[in-house]
Amino acid sequence: MKSETEAVEMYSKWSLEVITTERDIGTEQLFKKVVMEEEKHFEIFETEFLNLQKFGQQGTEKG
Numbered sequence: 244m245k246s247e248t249e250a251v252e253m254y255s256k257w258s259l260e261v262i263t264t265e266r267d268i269g270t271e272q273l274f275k276k277v278v279m280e281e282e283k284h285f286e287i288f289e290t291e292f293l294n295l296q297k298f299g300q301q302g303t304e305k306g
C-alpha cells in the first residue's frame with residue numbers, strides 16, 4: 244500500500260508541475276488519470292488487508 248501512496252503523491256506533484264510550468268493540459272490530465280488509478284489500487288489493497296485481518300486468508304478474494 245505504501246507504493247500506491249507514493250505513486251499518488253508523485254503523480255499529483257507532476258500533474259501540478261506540468262500545468263503550472265508547461266501549461267500542458269494533456270499531460271496534466273494523463274497524470275490525473277494515473278493518480279485516480281493508483282487511488283483505486285490503494286483502495287483494493289486496503290480492502291484486502293482489512294479482510295485478511297478480519298477473516299484470515301478465507302476472507303480475501305482468492306481465499
Ligand SMILES: [Fe+2]
Pocket residue numbers: 247250280281284
Ligand atoms: Fe498501482
